[in-house]
Amino acid sequence: MAVKKPAAKSNVSAEELLGYYRDMLLIRRFEEKAGQLYGMGLIGGFCHLYIGQEAVVVGLEAAAKDGDKRITSYRDHGHMLACGMDPKGVMAELTGREGGYSKGKGGSMHMFSKEKHFYGGHGIVGAQVPLGAGLAFSDKYKGNDNVTFTYFGDGAANQGQVYETYNMAMLWDLPVVFVIENNKYAMGTSVQRATRSPSLWERGAAYGIKGEEVDGMDVLAVKAAGEKAVAHCRAGKGPYILEVMTYRYRGHSMSDPAKYRTRDEVQKMRSERDAIEHVRELLLQGKHASEDDLKNIDKEIKAVVNEAADFSKESPEPALEELWTDIYA
Numbered sequence: 001m002a003v004k005k006p007a008a009k010s011n012v013s014a015e016e017l018l019g020y021y022r023d024m025l026l027i028r029r030f031e032e033k034a035g036q037l038y039g040m041g042l043i044g045g046f047c048h049l050y051i052g053q054e055a056v057v058v059g060l061e062a063a064a065k066d067g068d069k070r071i072t073s074y075r076d077h078g079h080m081l082a083c084g085m086d087p088k089g090v091m092a093e094l095t096g097r098e099g100g101y102s103k104g105k106g107g108s109m110h111m112f113s114k115e116k117h118f119y120g121g122h123g124i125v126g127a128q129v130p131l132g133a134g135l136a137f138s139d140k141y142k143g144n145d146n147v148t149f150t151y152f153g154d155g156a157a158n159q160g161q162v163y164e165t166y167n168m169a170m171l172w173d174l175p176v177v178f179v180i181e182n183n184k185y186a187m188g189t190s191v192q193r194a195t196r197s198p199s200l201w202e203r204g205a206a207y208g209i210k211g212e213e214v215d216g217m218d219v220l221a222v223k224a225a226g227e228k229a230v231a232h233c234r235a236g237k238g239p240y241i242l243e244v245m246t247y248r249y250r251g252h253s254m255s256d257p258a259k260y261r262t263r264d265e266v267q268k269m270r271s272e273r274d275a276i277e278h279v280r281e282l283l284l285q286g287k288h289a290s291e292d293d294l295k296n297i298d299k300e301i302k303a304v305v306n307e308a309a310d311f312s313k314e315s316p317e318p319a320l321e322e323l324w325t326d327i328y329a
Helices: 014-039 054-061 077-082 087-094 128-142 160-171 201-207 219-234 263-273 275-285 291-314 320-324
Strands: 069-071 148-153 176-182 210-215 240-245
Touching: 014 054, 014 077, 014 087, 014 219, 014 275, 014 291, 054 077, 054 148, 054 176, 054 219, 054 275, 069 128, 077 087, 087 291, 128 148, 128 160, 128 176, 160 176, 160 201, 176 219, 201 210, 201 240, 210 219, 219 240, 219 275, 275 291
Parallel strands: 069 148, 148 176, 176 240, 210 240
Antiparallel strands: none
């Protein structure tokens, strides 16, 4: 496929735009397949899908460099794929197989990759926030210019440990970007019912932390905000907060009937604000890709996801001896 000139309005090259489209579509198709496997009983335990929020991690990964770290909560498959983890290893972990990133012992919420600097996947609400500051502390101590992206949601934003972490991060000028993925509903309570604060990022002002609100349904807006935040941290100016306004199309987890919002609300977001459709329109309007080109990309990605699903089914379950590996006792 011939790549045309970059789109002037987005100030990114056609190659970059196609890359974002491909990365977001991979997350979308992977999560759809994970939902199917869960329905078939091949994935046990909890499973929190990232469908709708793809622009957040893809935009921020576009602002990252080698050596930067990332840590998040349990809605984590998108973060894994965006930082370059193998879809086969991720899917095999979801199905509890030996070929998974945690040898089938961690499941959806507890896998990691030292190679890709992905430190989880954490099941305790907000617990990853002080851990993220700790990762940033290690880089500060070593004297490099790496940054840690610490993701948490609007529900976790009301946890006390978040504000203890803000205080320490600012005291020590830690290179950490606190990313609040505000999908508006936490586990099922509207953010309007959960807080009186007009915004969540502004709470950092009490500690002197700068930040901003970002349109999380626009990957280019997320990338631009990410670059600003990362530059702030790399310059030794301490932490930065990004409140990324996003939306999940599915329930909190696979067991959530999501009766706290209307179908019309979800459909309106899908039809008017979908992040993948937004990039698709930029590609088509800028004549950087044809409908056939985009169909071929979707076909390629579906093949990658199907291959990951097949691998996850064929990979053996972990041996009983694995109960005694990777533990401290």
